[in-house]
Amino acid sequence: DGGITQSPKYLFRKEGQNVTLSCEQNLNHDAMYWYRQDPGQGLRLIYYSQIVNDFQKGDIAEGYSVSREKKESFPLTVTSAQKNPTAFYLCASNPGGMNTEAFFGQGTRLTVV
């Protein structure tokens, strides 16, 4: 079955540590996105990538980093520079071009302890 997979579902991190969230898709999609969602809030764009080896900052990129070495993978690193990292993180993919339908993973809930 084609889809987009995020792991882990729940993640706990100590303050001052970096942590990497995984996002893999086998839909052959060109575009991939990372969003952050806080309780009762909308989805805020962190980073996005339209093609392999290229990515752009979204609206809240500070304290985060990404890579896009393979078409299937778009991992997000939450660094110690992110002041308030506890949130629900959603990864999405899209065929690219003018196609607007995005497919989401099930999300990773990150908690800083």
Place this chain on the structure above:
Amino acid sequence: GQSLEQPSEVTAVEGAIVQINCTYQTSGFYGLSWYQQHDGGAPTFLSYNALDGLEETGRFSSFLSRSDSYGYLLLQELQMKDSASYFCAVRARGGATNKLIFGTGTLLAVQP
């Protein structure tokens, strides 16, 4: 800047009709989409409008007016399972590429 505004909450009863509005401000516009998200889950795509007018998909319809930078999602024959958050989204121009921007979300509560 780019922004999408939606009402934060809407309440309706089973069997009723509800309309969720979305106004947007973007640099470059390639269409308005709607997504549904149940609590703790992944958003799922509902509909897309590239041109002005109404698009119907079963109990759900979506409308767009590009001249007014406005759209809405219409849900008919409401069911309890429709209780969820609904987000509008636009594909906006982000430098040389396009990015997908979401609204603030509307929490729909369907009551018996």
